Amino acid sequence: DGGITQSPKYLFRKEGQNVTLSCEQNLNHDAMYWYRQDPGQGLRLIYYSQIVNDFQKGDIAEGYSVSREKKESFPLTVTSAQKNPTAFYLCASSTQSEVGGYTFGSGTRLTVV
Amino acid sequence: KNQVEQSPQSLIILEGKNCTLQCNYTVSPFSNLRWYKQDTGRGPVSLTIMTFSENTKSNGRYTATLDADTKQSSLHITASQLSDSASYICVVSGGSNYQLIWGAGTKLIIKP
DSSP states (O other): OOOOEEEEEEEEOOOTTTTEEEEOSOOOEEEEEEEEETTTSSOOEEEEEEEETEEOOTTTTEEEEOOSBBBTTTOOOOOOOOOOOOOEEEEEEEEOTTTTOOOOOOOEEEEEE | OOEEEEESSEEEETTTTEEEEEEEEEESSSSEEEEEEEEESSSSEEEEEETTTTTTEEETTTEEEEETTEEEEEEEEOOGGGGEEEEOOOEEEEETTTEEEEEEEEEEEEEO
């Protein structure tokens, strides 16, 4: 079955530590996205990529980094520069024209300990 | 400012009852409006996508309406089931960069 897989489901980060969240899709979608979800707020876009080896900052990119070396993969690194990283992180993918909307992964819950 | 406002924030209804969730937006120019269902701890799943010319769209027991003149949309759920318990998120595509503007969602709880 085609889909989008995020791992791990739960992640704990110590102060000053970088962590990487994985996102893999086998839908042959060109575009991939990272969102952050906090209670009581709408999803906020962190980074997005429309083709391999290219990505753009979203609304809240500070303290995050991404890479897009393969069409299937779009990992997100939460760096120590992100001062409030505790949140639910969602990865999504879509066709270039967004026909059918976005397909989301199951999310990664990141907690600072 | 491009915004999407959803009401109510939360709603509790009995199983088998109907309910309607509201979405008001100020996004311009408008491209399309989407409703997503998000179960707790999971990613959102698309229910409907509506363009400017569509007034009503159904997906099983879910019916979405769009009034582009008043910039309002609603999601009506018929004969609710326990599995309908989730957050329902309204998303509008538009603005100068045709970005997605996400509402904060309505948390729906269905009680037996």
